[in-house]
Amino acid sequence: MSLSDLLILLPQAFLLVWASLLLLVDLFIAKDRKVITAILGTAGLAITLGLTIGQWGSRATGFNQMVVADNFSVFLNGLFTLAGIVAIVIAYDNMRRTGIHKTEFYALLLFSVAGMMLMSAAADLIIVFLALELLSIPLYILAGLAVPRAGSAEGAIKYFLLGAFASGFVLYGTALIFGATQGTSLAGIIASIQTGAAELPLLIIGAALLLVGFSFKVAAVPFHMWTPDVYQGAPSPVTGFMSIGAKAAGFAALIRVFSLAFPSLAGQFAPIIAVLAGLTMVVGNVAAVSQTSVKRMLAYSSIAHAGYILMALVPLADPSAAGNSTASALTYLVVYGITTLGAWAVISAVENADGDDTSVRDLSGLARQHPWMAAAMTLFMLSFTGIPPLAGFWGKFYLFRTAIEGGYTTLAIIGLLSSLVSAWYYLRVVVMLYFREGEAGASRAPSIQIATVLLALVILALGLFPSSLFRLALQALANGVS
Amino acid sequence: MTNLLNPLVLLLLIPLAGTFLLWLLPGGRKSLVRWVALLTSLIAFGCSLWMLVQFQSMDPGLQLGVKLPWLQFGSTTVHFELAVDGLSILMVILTTFLTPIAILSTWTAVKEKVKGFMAFFLLLEAGMLGVFLAQDMILFYVFWEFTLVPMYFLIGIWGGERKVYAAVKFFLFTMSGSLLMLAAMLWLGLNQGTFSLPQLEGVGGTVPAAAGLLFSAFALAFAIKVPMFPLHTWLPDAHVEAPTAGSVILAGVLLKMGAYGFLRFNIPLFPQVAVKAAPWFALLAVIGIIYGAATAFVQKDVKKLVAYSSVSHLGFVVLGIFALNPLGLQGGILQMVNHGLSTGALFLLVGMIYERRHTRQMDQFGGLWKVMPVFGTLTLLVVLSSVGLPGLNGFVGEFTILMGAYTSTAINYTLAAILAATGVILAAVYLLHMYQHVFLGPVTQDANRSLKDLNAREILTLLPLLVVSVWIGLYPKPFFAIMAPAVDKLIALVQPFLTVVK
Numbered sequence: 001m002s003l004s005d006l007l008i009l010l011p012q013a014f015l016l017v018w019a020s021l022l023l024l025v026d027l028f029i030a031k032d033r034k035v036i037t038a039i040l041g042t043a044g045l046a047i048t049l050g051l052t053i054g055q056w057g058s059r060a061t062g063f064n065q066m067v068v069a070d071n072f073s074v075f076l077n078g079l080f081t082l083a084g085i086v087a088i089v090i091a092y093d094n095m096r097r098t099g100i101h102k103t104e105f106y107a108l109l110l111f112s113v114a115g116m117m118l119m120s121a122a123a124d125l126i127i128v129f130l131a132l133e134l135l136s137i138p139l140y141i142l143a144g145l146a147v148p149r150a151g152s153a154e155g156a157i158k159y160f161l162l163g164a165f166a167s168g169f170v171l172y173g174t175a176l177i178f179g180a181t182q183g184t185s186l187a188g189i190i191a192s193i194q195t196g197a198a199e200l201p202l203l204i205i206g207a208a209l210l211l212v213g214f215s216f217k218v219a220a221v222p223f224h225m226w227t228p229d230v231y232q233g234a235p236s237p238v239t240g241f242m243s244i245g246a247k248a249a250g251f252a253a254l255i256r257v258f259s260l261a262f263p264s265l266a267g268q269f270a271p272i273i274a275v276l277a278g279l280t281m282v283v284g285n286v287a288a289v290s291q292t293s294v295k296r297m298l299a300y301s302s303i304a305h306a307g308y309i310l311m312a313l314v315p316l317a318d319p320s321a322a323g324n325s326t327a328s329a330l331t332y333l334v335v336y337g338i339t340t341l342g343a344w345a346v347i348s349a350v351e352n353a354d355g356d357d358t359s360v361r362d363l364s365g366l367a368r369q370h371p372w373m374a375a376a377m378t379l380f381m382l383s384f385t386g387i388p389p390l391a392g393f394w395g396k397f398y399l400f401r402t403a404i405e406g407g408y409t410t411l412a413i414i415g416l417l418s419s420l421v422s423a424w425y426y427l428r429v430v431v432m433l434y435f436r437e438g439e440a441g442a443s444r445a446p447s448i449q450i451a452t453v454l455l456a457l458v459i460l461a462l463g464l465f466p467s468s469l470f471r472l473a474l475q476a477l478a479n480g481v482s
Numbered sequence: 483m484t485n486l487l488n489p490l491v492l493l494l495l496i497p498l499a500g501t502f503l504l505w506l507l508p509g510g511r512k513s514l515v516r517w518v519a520l521l522t523s524l525i526a527f528g529c530s531l532w533m534l535v536q537f538q539s540m541d542p543g544l545q546l547g548v549k550l551p552w553l554q555f556g557s558t559t560v561h562f563e564l565a566v567d568g569l570s571i572l573m574v575i576l577t578t579f580l581t582p583i584a585i586l587s588t589w590t591a592v593k594e595k596v597k598g599f600m601a602f603f604l605l606l607e608a609g610m611l612g613v614f615l616a617q618d619m620i621l622f623y624v625f626w627e628f629t630l631v632p633m634y635f636l637i638g639i640w641g642g643e644r645k646v647y648a649a650v651k652f653f654l655f656t657m658s659g660s661l662l663m664l665a666a667m668l669w670l671g672l673n674q675g676t677f678s679l680p681q682l683e684g685v686g687g688t689v690p691a692a693a694g695l696l697f698s699a700f701a702l703a704f705a706i707k708v709p710m711f712p713l714h715t716w717l718p719d720a721h722v723e724a725p726t727a728g729s730v731i732l733a734g735v736l737l738k739m740g741a742y743g744f745l746r747f748n749i750p751l752f753p754q755v756a757v758k759a760a761p762w763f764a765l766l767a768v769i770g771i772i773y774g775a776a777t778a779f780v781q782k783d784v785k786k787l788v789a790y791s792s793v794s795h796l797g798f799v800v801l802g803i804f805a806l807n808p809l810g811l812q813g814g815i816l817q818m819v820n821h822g823l824s825t826g827a828l829f830l831l832v833g834m835i836y837e838r839r840h841t842r843q844m845d846q847f848g849g850l851w852k853v854m855p856v857f858g859t860l861t862l863l864v865v866l867s868s869v870g871l872p873g874l875n876g877f878v879g880e881f882t883i884l885m886g887a888y889t890s891t892a893i894n895y896t897l898a899a900i901l902a903a904t905g906v907i908l909a910a911v912y913l914l915h916m917y918q919h920v921f922l923g924p925v926t927q928d929a930n931r932s933l934k935d936l937n938a939r940e941i942l943t944l945l946p947l948l949v950v951s952v953w954i955g956l957y958p959k960p961f962f963a964i965m966a967p968a969v970d971k972l973i974a975l976v977q978p979f980l981t982v983v984k
Binding site: 324382387388389393394397398400401404405409412413416417419420423424427428430431434435436466467470471 | 552553554555556620623624625627628630631634635638639645646649650653654657658661662664665668669672
């Protein structure tokens, strides 16, 4: 290990050290001053964000080509750290109101973010596995943070068992690929495919197992069963963070592995991913319609959105479409991330003090007392639906366009029609907010209110100036992935 | 900066600026909010007149254009492209003309959340103007979908008893059509490397295999919006539940977006398919005319009656458009304006009586002529205009359409025109039937004896509509003149395929 190796992993290493110290420091902070822990956690993420942005524009590999720092990793790391910061802001208020203010939350969240950042930097399947564990284990604990609430315990156990199962798939896939190519580094795998030394059937089976493992993480149908229970049971701020963080990390691995290491397998995998995407969009949206709990509804909606993003990974076999398609996936990830964080922020603010499940009906009449929260939630729902001129529309625009460009018009039409279904349940939220009389209240803490409104403004701004984000996503792919 | 001084850009910016201004105002000062909204819409109307002054009516092409790159994807660029031509200019002016009237009609009808109402109304105006001005497919789609949001809230918050059902149904119906349209737009834009409408004229010929499907995708979106039979079921719900001003705009402008879509997309982009599809569209239009009229006749709720009459009248518009000859198209476009004026006025009248009696059931009225003579007179004028009495606007539009349909080589069966003509008679039946029930005979209900006649503000909201109705009825020439060159240009695109078929 040399200094340059360490520089590549500097943001991740810094965050891990900071998180470990935070665990210790937290012991010495008085109970009524735990806001300091939250601030320290935020500061750690902010510094990490700065460190990772410093890596923009260059490409370097380290630790015997096991990790890489390039624009792609910086782009995603930015998303992870910002999501972490928003999650802390949301969580501080929510956890205090619902009486589960356990300050391990902050350190665990930081560990998880570090795992996600390692995932985006992984250039070796072993690192992919390591990152997967590092990001997942803290999330298992976070999901159970609200124990003794039964839902939280159930969610945590379920998440842990199915997560472990998924890790098994990834590990087994890695083993098979190692058998097929005598290596686990992505560069080595590429070389082995190119020279023809790889055992193709074994490699394909291995890659398929990896796909299964990652599909668990991004909650693609039919590997989505855990999602509604976990999303419903976990404390809302944790769910908000999970819904973007874990999903984006899964997609980071998918994009890294399938567009960097296996471009020659893209042809074989295109139909499989197309079926996954179609199923995920349809099942996610249709199942969301009948949900009465807002949290379950958003869980199914997050499944559906994973389907949209998967759609962008179908045309990877077509070199002229591949660059745009990956950039579309990244763009949508960011747009989805902002929207989902916003929606979960509102749920966290509305949630009762006893932390009971929030039903769609519980949002009735929110607009009366909390016009800003209601307006922001409306923007999030309309953006999820894909109504122009909000960011969600352009996200879908890019995705559907890339699917059509790659020749998958039918898939795009399935996606478009399933988003019609989604309009039904997103509109139901708006109906509750504005059209129904009710006494819904929400937290008046300025932190959560400001965060929500800011996220809504970003959705609006990205909607009016849509090209900037896509251009950034293209740059993120400029040195490395494709 | 020069782009900002373009009348079309200003037309979009004025309502948006008004919305922003409203947002800054305190919601409690309701009359200030109302005045700001009214003035904004009047300024927008003035701006549209300024546009009219600069418009060269002899020029068949797009005018006063603005084109700025908006976003890039691969090799194709989406532009912020606005322009106006003879097909759209009347729609633009209709929009800016009806909006202040609709706002004025809410003066006493909307008492709660006035600020929100006005803000959504101005947003809606901006969206509708954008639909008529956009010359880039994606920009068109953005405005097209965007109009759903303010209308959804207008119905859902300020609507009647079944407002939630109506609002959601309106939203989902329209969206179901437009999503396939988006797919068609994306496919077309990718295939041709441009989203710019002027560059896509006659594009159907270059993609013969897909032209039929693309045509259908666009047609579905527009047919739902118009609405054509059998896709009309959202309309009565939306119309009945919407607040009066919302119904006025819904009937007056939003439905026209569908008919305009046929003119802007289906016919110029796929003339060969349009020619083949014309007989079928004529058939659906005729069914719509008769079905709408028959259903209107049996309604007991006056507002529902007017709503179904819209289905019937829009059938005429579609019949005229798919006659694909100058008479039919000109009549169709003029009838779009006429329907906006007369149905807008009818909804205003229904709103006025509803405000007084809080019912719209016909059997609750009778003999109103004696109590409210001014109201009775104005209603009679509007009813006659809607029926198509010679000398008023409806006659000019419907007569031209029927002439066009009768002589159309595209439709090719005169039965269409003949059956459609019975629609004119049916309109007289259901509207005069309604008039008789509500206004003539003795006053049967005590509650009606003390009704106040229209006040000055209410007369002022109706007067502009009536003046223009009479104007079109007596001297329609300027209206035909302004659209004729653009219509001829459109016909020129279709003509080659008409002769092939014959």
